[in-house]
Amino acid sequence: xxxxxxxxxxxxxxxxxxxxxxxxxxxxxxxxxxxxxxxxxxxxxxxxxxxxxxxxxxxxxxxxxxxxxxxxxxxxxxxxxxxxxxxxxxxxxxxxxxxxxxxxxxxxxxxxxxxxxxxxxxxxxxxxxxxxxxxxxxxxxxxxxxxxxxxxxxxxxxxxxxxxxxxxxxxxxxxxxxxxxxxxxxxxxxxxxxxxxxxxxxxxxxxxxxxxxxxxxxxxxxxxxxxxxxxxxxxxxxxxxxxxxxxxxxxxxxxxxxxxxxxxxxxxx
Amino acid sequence: xxxxxxxxxxxxxxxxxxxxxxxxxxxxxxxxxxxxxxxxxxxxxxxxxxxxxxxxxxxxxxxxxxxxxxxxxxxxxxxxxxxxxxxxxxxxxxxxxxxxxxxxxxxxxxxxxxxxxxxxxxxxxxxxxxxxxxxxxxxxxxxxxxxxxxxxxxxxxxxxxxxxxxxxxxxxxxxxxxxxxxxxxxxxxxxxxxxxxxxxxxxxxxxxxxxxxxxxxxxxxxxxxxxxxxxxxxxxxxxxxxxxxxxxxxxxxxxxxxxxxxxxxxxxxxxxx
Numbered sequence: 001x002x003x004x005x006x007x008x009x010x011x012x013x014x015x016x017x018x019x020x021x022x023x024x025x026x027x028x029x030x031x032x033x034x035x036x037x038x039x040x041x042x043x044x045x046x047x048x049x050x051x052x053x054x055x056x057x058x059x060x061x062x063x064x065x066x067x068x069x070x071x072x073x074x075x076x077x078x079x080x081x082x083x084x085x086x087x088x089x090x091x092x093x094x095x096x097x098x099x100x101x102x103x104x105x106x107x108x109x110x111x112x113x114x115x116x117x118x119x120x121x122x123x124x125x126x127x128x129x130x131x132x133x134x135x136x137x138x139x140x141x142x143x144x145x146x147x148x149x150x151x152x153x154x155x156x157x158x159x160x161x162x163x164x165x166x167x168x169x170x171x172x173x174x175x176x177x178x179x180x181x182x183x184x185x186x187x188x189x190x191x192x193x194x195x196x197x198x199x200x201x202x203x204x205x206x207x208x209x210x211x212x213x214x215x216x217x218x219x220x221x222x223x224x225x226x227x228x229x230x231x232x233x234x235x236x237x238x239x240x241x242x243x244x245x246x247x248x249x250x251x252x253x254x255x256x257x258x259x260x261x262x263x264x265x266x267x268x269x
Numbered sequence: 270x271x272x273x274x275x276x277x278x279x280x281x282x283x284x285x286x287x288x289x290x291x292x293x294x295x296x297x298x299x300x301x302x303x304x305x306x307x308x309x310x311x312x313x314x315x316x317x318x319x320x321x322x323x324x325x326x327x328x329x330x331x332x333x334x335x336x337x338x339x340x341x342x343x344x345x346x347x348x349x350x351x352x353x354x355x356x357x358x359x360x361x362x363x364x365x366x367x368x369x370x371x372x373x374x375x376x377x378x379x380x381x382x383x384x385x386x387x388x389x390x391x392x393x394x395x396x397x398x399x400x401x402x403x404x405x406x407x408x409x410x411x412x413x414x415x416x417x418x419x420x421x422x423x424x425x426x427x428x429x430x431x432x433x434x435x436x437x438x439x440x441x442x443x444x445x446x447x448x449x450x451x452x453x454x455x456x457x458x459x460x461x462x463x464x465x466x467x468x469x470x471x472x473x474x475x476x477x478x479x480x481x482x483x484x485x486x487x488x489x490x491x492x493x494x495x496x497x498x499x500x501x502x503x504x505x506x507x508x509x510x511x512x513x514x515x516x517x518x519x520x521x522x523x524x525x526x527x528x529x530x531x532x533x534x535x536x537x538x539x540x541x542x
Binding site: 024072 | 288292
């Protein structure tokens with residue numbers, strides 16, 4: 001039986017406390033005491049779309065960054081397609097594409113094509129193969145006609161598509177997205193969601209784990225949602241299941257109820 | 270296979286930085302002019318300070334202009350070596366490309382080394398521009414130069430300086446900004462390394478400190494090769510000293526860098542500005 005696409009077991013993460021002034025020099029050596037994740041466990045099956053939701057500071061981005069091998073967990077274990085993100089980070093990196101919702105992270109003076117060609121080289125894709133792959137992925141993202149323009153002339157929506165194209169260059173089976181539609185206008189966001197769900201997940205069987213604050217987006221894309229609060233998983237079910245378990249009319253009400261915010265919960269019920 | 274892959278990636282970094290630099294063609298022209306002003310300054314300074322007493326302290330067959338020109342041009346190598354690695358990290362953090370690079374199948378050491386490829390190539394070009402201005406306009410004439418010897422000294426210097434540069438990048442990884450170690454090394458090297466005057470005019474205790482710095486051997490070797498046409502046998506002590514520095518500094522700096530990298534992944538500050 002193949003390993004699940006994503007497996008997270010009793011993951012804990014503590015950061016050193018923020019220090020200011022001259023004491024900031026001690027920060028790299030300070031004892032990690034600030035809890036960001038407290039024993040998070042879940043699995044994501046291949047081809048599934050799962051959302052991470054929760055209030056600011058709940059641990060969503062920390063969790064995604066651990067899976068993306070950018071942060072080392074304090075305790076516990078996480079694997080991507082069976083590759084341990086800490087012990088076999090380079091194996092794990094072959095399995096996923098990572099995109100954060102910002103419109104930065106490119107070389108503005110280079111064209112879209114030059115940017116993608118550079119990141120393709122960083123992913124060990126040979127030049128001839130990269131050329132084909134760039135054309136294919138950019139075409140899928142709908143930016144094939146704009147690839148020879150300097151990236152600094154791209155709109156925010158195009159930057160998002162370029163970011164997603166970069167994440168897909170090496171043909172990963174898993175996509176990790178942190179607030180993928182942040183700063184997109186409503187129409188561009190709807191378009192982007194359609195691309196994620198219909199094209200990537202349904203047609204190409206990509207596994208999707210994404211963090212989002214946009215609840216309509218979660219309801220539209222996610223097969224399951226994981227609600228995090230103060231570093232703990234407090235609910236993990238389909239969006240409809242989470243609503244049903246709390247008696248709330250919508251996800252907003254369910255989150256307010258589950259994250260112990262009784263005033264908002266009552267108002268939304 | 271891995272080496273080939275790494276070289277291909279270094280090539281991709283070079284291509285990236287060249288393409289970006291190509292977008293600022295005016296800057297290249299201005300830098301060429303700036304080099305001319307620098308060389309002219311040394312020329313007129315040398316006319317002012319040249320004296321029989323000074324000539325006795327200089328390598329045989331050279332004058333103060335040639336001495337200072339070589340010192341100034343090759344001091345840049347130390348400066349760029351110290352800055353290139355942490356500058357590449359800093360730029361990647363600033364333009365938010367570091368995170369995108371770190372999730373690719375390229376390790377951070379390759380990212381840091383690869384990003385330094387273009388600055389070193391640009392530096393080699395700048396050095397040539399300095400020497401060319403000196404030769405074309407101000408009579409700098411390294412006719413007897415031992416060019417292969419100069420190249421060997423240069424390569425050994427880059428290896429030795431790279432160790433210091435990687436230590437500097439480790440500091441930048443951990444503390445992000447304000448790298449006092451870089452400025453202390455550059456300040457000490459400028460004062461004691463023999464950029465503008467021979468080390469022999471310094472008091473004895475300072476001469477001993479100068480002997481603990483790779484720049485001293487680099488400038489001595491380079492001047493001997495370029496100004497005196499020294500044979501390989503005469504260049505060997507400077508060359509060997511630089512290799513010893515490289516053999517000590519490179520493994521230590523790579524270990525420190527690796528530790529710093531793990532530390533920043535633990536503290537979660539790898540991509541912080």
